[in-house]
Amino acid sequence: MKNGGSLHGEIRALNFILDRTLYQHDEDGGTLIIPGHGRVTNEWEVAEYRDMLVIIRDRVQAMINSGANLDQVKSARLTADFDVRFGATSGSWTTDMFVEAVYTSLKNPPQTASTK
Numbered sequence: 001m002k003n004g005g006s007l008h009g010e011i012r013a014l015n016f017i018l019d020r021t022l023y024q025h026d027e028d029g030g031t032l033i034i035p036g037h038g039r040v041t042n043e044w045e046v047a048e049y050r051d052m053l054v055i056i057r058d059r060v061q062a063m064i065n066s067g068a069n070l071d072q073v074k075s076a077r078l079t080a081d082f083d084v085r086f087g088a089t090s091g092s093w094t095t096d097m098f099v100e101a102v103y104t105s106l107k108n109p110p111q112t113a114s115t116k
Helices: 007-018 043-065 070-075 080-086 095-107
Strands: none
Touching: 007 043, 007 095, 043 070, 043 080, 043 095, 070 095
């Protein structure tokens, strides 16, 4: 968000990557994805991350639609089933910060040239 991105943009980017990869069992061990930061990964892990983002997006959006504020969304622990794999309670990017970014991205989507 602070660099002009959005949750929808992140999901679109992950779908773009997945559209260009081969699954491990399809051909020659599949496509390896080399990110700008982090470890080398494969299509399955990218899909798993994308699916988590979509699920969390839908959960947060449902709460926003029902009138929940940010504190209510955070206290609902909508990421609990993903926290072991993707969550963090300390460091430069915590689960709490992630939930706030998702909430903000959905509540106040960035303006595009067509919406200005």
